[in-house]
Amino acid sequence: MTQLNDFLYGKMEFPQVFADLLETDALKRLAGVHQSGAIFLVNPDICHSRLEHAIGVTMLIKKMGGSELEQIAGLLHDVSHTAFSHVGDYVFDHIDEDYHEKVFAEVIYKSEIPDVLLKYGYEVNQILYGNFDILEQPLPSLCADRLDYTLRDGVHSGILSRQKAREFLNAVVLSDGKIAVNKDEDAKWINEVFEKLNNEFFKLPLHLYANGKMAELIKKFLNKGLLNESDMFKTDTLLLNKIRTNFAGYEAIKAIKQLRGLAEYIRHGAMPKIKPRTLKALLV
Numbered sequence: 001m002t003q004l005n006d007f008l009y010g011k012m013e014f015p016q017v018f019a020d021l022l023e024t025d026a027l028k029r030l031a032g033v034h035q036s037g038a039i040f041l042v043n044p045d046i047c048h049s050r051l052e053h054a055i056g057v058t059m060l061i062k063k064m065g066g067s068e069l070e071q072i073a074g075l076l077h078d079v080s081h082t083a084f085s086h087v088g089d090y091v092f093d094h095i096d097e098d099y100h101e102k103v104f105a106e107v108i109y110k111s112e113i114p115d116v117l118l119k120y121g122y123e124v125n126q127i128l129y130g131n132f133d134i135l136e137q138p139l140p141s142l143c144a145d146r147l148d149y150t151l152r153d154g155v156h157s158g159i160l161s162r163q164k165a166r167e168f169l170n171a172v173v174l175s176d177g178k179i180a181v182n183k184d185e186d187a188k189w190i191n192e193v194f195e196k197l198n199n200e201f202f203k204l205p206l207h208l209y210a211n212g213k214m215a216e217l218i219k220k221f222l223n224k225g226l227l228n229e230s231d232m233f234k235t236d237t238l239l240l241n242k243i244r245t246n247f248a249g250y251e252a253i254k255a256i257k258q259l260r261g262l263a264e265y266i267r268h269g270a271m272p273k274i275k276p277r278t279l280k281a282l283l284v
């Protein structure tokens with residue numbers, strides 16, 4: 001057994017398969033991938049990782065009574081995110097922000113994950129083709145993935161307190177295998193938090209600037225052959241270091257951190273187009 005600890009869910013015990021998965025290079029890499037992309041360059045306080053989110057989703061699925069297989073799927077669901085998370089979607093022009101989903105199977109198969117799963121009696125196809133209603137639901141429904149990043153990003157961005165986030169987690173229930181709430185005020189609260197997160201965090205011009213300029217820089221370096229697609233599957237730090245070995249890259253990263261051209265960037269509407277997101281919590 002291994003113990004995981006998170007500020008939203010507290011401490012939970014998990015079987016050894018989770019410890020072994022967390023020791024794979026694929027999942028260790030997520031500890032070096034920022035959940036919010038390049039925003040940390042302009043707001044160092046926004047520095048939580050994809051691994052924190054993946055562990056949080058796993059713990060939420062367990063809290064809701066999901067199977068061990070669904071908990072594993074939760075831990076693995078973001079393993080194919082590129083460096084700087086959704087910046088990869090802007091680089092490769094995936095307007096639905098689904099690049100990581102397109103390459104998910106390839107990333108899994110190239111990793112140590114299949115061997116770990118097999119060791120504990122699971123097969124990769126159970127993850128690739130399984131139906132996990134707690135983990136994922138189409139917009140605008142509530143699910144473990146969407147709920148965790150709403151609360152986690154909300155806390156890290158200062159939109160809500162840790163106490164309020166934890167209080168809401170006590171209000172969620174499972175209805176027909178899906179996450180729901182049974183009070184109208186709880187549904188209204190999470191819907192409003194999600195809308196506020198969209199408007200004041202995801203769509204904040206400063207944040208769009210950081211991610212958009214990073215995407216432009218990476219795309220330019222890919223086109224010049226200074227980076228290749230495999231570099232996108234490094235950690236943020238390793239990718240940054242490679243970019244900075246080039247003088248133009250070093251200056252471009254410094255310019256982003258110093259907010260050079262921010263006003264012009266906003267004025268000319270050059271910011272990346274992000275996927276529209278709405279939430280409507282299921283009320284039972």
